[in-house]
Amino acid sequence: MNTILIDLKNLQEVDDQLKACREAAAAAAARMEEARLGLKGFEDRLTQVKGELDKMRSRHQELEVEVSQLSVKRDNNLKRQGAVKNNNEFTALAKEAEYISGRINDVEDEILELLDRIEKAEAQKADLEIVVTEETAAYGRTASEIESSVKAGNEAQAGLLSARQTLVESLPADKLRQYDELIKIRAGRAVTPAAEGMCQACRLGFPPQLFNELQRNEKINTCPNCSRILYWRDHPDYVRGPHGTTSG
Numbered sequence: 001m002n003t004i005l006i007d008l009k010n011l012q013e014v015d016d017q018l019k020a021c022r023e024a025a026a027a028a029a030a031r032m033e034e035a036r037l038g039l040k041g042f043e044d045r046l047t048q049v050k051g052e053l054d055k056m057r058s059r060h061q062e063l064e065v066e067v068s069q070l071s072v073k074r075d076n077n078l079k080r081q082g083a084v085k086n087n088n089e090f091t092a093l094a095k096e097a098e099y100i101s102g103r104i105n106d107v108e109d110e111i112l113e114l115l116d117r118i119e120k121a122e123a124q125k126a127d128l129e130i131v132v133t134e135e136t137a138a139y140g141r142t143a144s145e146i147e148s149s150v151k152a153g154n155e156a157q158a159g160l161l162s163a164r165q166t167l168v169e170s171l172p173a174d175k176l177r178q179y180d181e182l183i184k185i186r187a188g189r190a191v192t193p194a195a196e197g198m199c200q201a202c203r204l205g206f207p208p209q210l211f212n213e214l215q216r217n218e219k220i221n222t223c224p225n226c227s228r229i230l231y232w233r234d235h236p237d238y239v240r241g242p243h244g245t246t247s248g
């Protein structure tokens with residue numbers, strides 16, 4: 001059995017799992033951000049509707065004040081019309097009365113239209129408040145779910161890092177350098193199985209001499225095409241247990 005090759009194979013597996021852990025952590029962070037933005041969207045919409053309602057309510061108050069001021073004017077105008085002295089004055093007062101009545105009608109129309117909009121906005125606000133409450137609860141559930149998966153991921157990562165450290169310490173320096181170099185230039189894959197007569201990373205077939213050496217599993221061979229470290233997948237050292245926990 002070639003323990004160095006087993007360690008290299010295990011190191012690759014540990015590094016693959018660490019990569020998966022980092023990817024899972026990034027995906028969890030993205031999912032959290034997505035959930036947060038989703039909730040924020042509803043909160044922003046509610047804030048907007050509340051702001052619109054405040055504006056409409058204060059406009060409503062202004063219009064009510066204007067109607068009551070116009071009513072006072074109209075009453076005064078009527079009184080003055082009763083005490084009018086000449087035609088010109090009467091004509092002027094009648095014109096003013098006409099203007100006041102027109103203005104009162106316009107303002108009352110605006111109030112009716114505004115009340116209608118206020119009613120709709122209030123219904124919208126009530127709906128959004130329910131949605132925001134529900135979404136806040138859903139966000140809380142998602143967040144705690146993600147937090148526990150992140151925690152589990154961190155624990156797994158810590159275990160992997162310690163396993164990695166053990167492997168790194170047991171490997172000869174030159175083999176470790178070779179591994180690190182291959183990781184860099186071969187997209188994170190330094191060790192690959194050889195099976196079905198070919199390198200499983202680059203799919204290139206082997207010359208008969210290498211084929212025989214690989215099956216013997218005595219020395220560390222590399223792929224003539226991609227330079228990755230090869231191990232014979234179907235050798236008993238690698239098929240017996242998971243993570244190379246072979247015995248004997």
Ligand SMILES: [Zn+2]
Nearest residue numbers: 199202223226
């Ligand atoms: Zn190859």
